[in-house]
Amino acid sequence: MTIPARAPKSARRPAGSVRWASWLFVPWLILGTVLVSIQGWPDGPVPAARAVLYDLHLSARRALLLASVKEMSTAETRRFVVHYEAADASWVPVILECADGSWEAVARRLGWTPLTAEGERVHIIIYPDPAPLERQFGPEAGFRALGAYWCGVIQLLSPRVWLSPEPSTGSARAFWAEGPFVHEYTHYVLDRLIPYGNYPRWLSEGLAQYVEHKETGYVWLDETNTIRPPVREAGLYRLIDLQRSFDRLPNTALAYRQAFLLVAYLEDTVGWSGINDLLRRLARLERFEEALQAVTGLTLSELEENWLEWLDLSLGWESGGRPTGKEGPAN
Ligand SMILES: [Zn+2]
Structure with a gap:
């Protein structure tokens, strides 16, 4: 998901339709949805089997979309x-x-x-x-x-x-x-890097926004997600809420803004090499809290405390900034 659009509404339907043969995928969809929603399986006895089922589940849904x-x-x-x-x-x-x-x-x-x-x-x-x-x-x-x-x-x-x-x-x-x-x-x-979504949603949205910001200069900032110091009185979501229910938080823009700023903090403290190390640990199916501790030395609550301290000092320069990417089109 990304950035608020400026497009006018349209009543037209998308092209194409899902054909009857696509319903052959439905059993996979149901089985996959049940299996991939079981928490904690990376530590279970059959992680490879879960990876295979997760891939089948994604393949079935992708086939439906492409059909x-x-x-x-x-x-x-x-x-x-x-x-x-x-x-x-x-x-x-x-x-x-x-x-x-x-x-x-x-x-x-x-x-x-x-x-x-x-x-x-x-x-x-x-x-x-x-x-x-x-x-x-x-x-x-x-x-x-x-x-x-x-x-x-x-x-x-x-x-x-x-x-x-x-x-x-x-x-x-x-x-x-x-x-x-x-x-x-x-x-x-x-x-593609990390098997069956072994990462918190806030990390995915924070990283997508942060890479986007660094490469293009874009930052999602508006009245509903502007954070002003002192940040402890700014009505922020707790990190545990981002961790557990990112997609269900009512102020989507604020949740995304906090995710962006958490990744900005990680880059400022452990650099891209640390972020890459974190991702590779998640790719090896380490739990997020374990990978975080290994890379930053912090528990989840310590990360939140340190981040809030950093945020009070950093909101000015990290609210926008210029892109540093080199790969974009020249015109
Ligand atoms: Zn997104």
């Missing part, structure tokens, strides 16, 4: 394949250029790229109107998303809708800076 867009046109590079409607054809080269730039940028930040098999590509769906993304986030989301990552697929609202009818000089740079691609691709890489 719904099979009538769309496609174009591809060595790493990405984009599904699009004819009305968005002129934007496809711009999106693929940004996709390849994101590949390089996220690899540099996280020190890792997905080990795709020969011929395997990352799927991108360009929706011609906001309806499919609106349905995924629900009417109570409080923002309009320009993109989403789900089950291995990056979904985008066409920049024709929210940026300009046709690309022109400067459009690649504008899409890079204002669009959600770096953010969503970071989710994809994290999902």
Whole structure:
């Protein structure tokens, strides 16, 4: 999920439909949903079996999603394949250029790229109107998303809708800076690096926003999530709430802002090498608290205390700042 959109509403439905054969995936969906929701299995006797079932579950859901867009046109590079409607054809080269730039940028930040098999590509769906993304986030989301990552697929609202009818000089740079691609691709890489979602949701959203900010300069900051010192009186969510129920917290913007600032704190204290170490430990199925302790020497509550102290001093410079990325399009 990402940044509040500026797109007008549309009543059009997405192209394509799920065909009857797709219902063959339903048993996998049900079984997978039950199995992947069982907490603590990484420490159980059959983590490999769970990994296989998790992958099957994701594959089934990804197949359903891709079946719904099979009538769309496609174009591809060595790493990405984009599904699009004819009305968005002129934007496809711009999106693929940004996709390849994101590949390089996220690899540099996280020190890792997905080990795709020969011929395997990352799927991108360009929706011609906001309806499919609106349905995924629900009417109570409080923002309009320009993109989403789900089950291995990056979904985008066409920049024709929210940026300009046709690309022109400067459009690649504008899409890079204002669009959600770096953010969503970071989710994809994290999902591929760490088996069956062995990371807290706040870490995924914090990292996606932080990499996006460092590469493009974008930061989600508005009246509903602006934090002012003294931070202990600012009505912040407790870290344990972010850890346990990130997606159910009523002020989504504030939860995202705190996640961003937690990753900013990690980068300031242990650097990208520490963040990469944390991710690799999670990829080896260490519990988050154990990995955090190994990398930072802190428990979860100590992290919260130290972060709050740091936040009181750091809100000024970490509220915005300039991007330091090098891989974005030149124009
Ligand atoms: Zn996100």
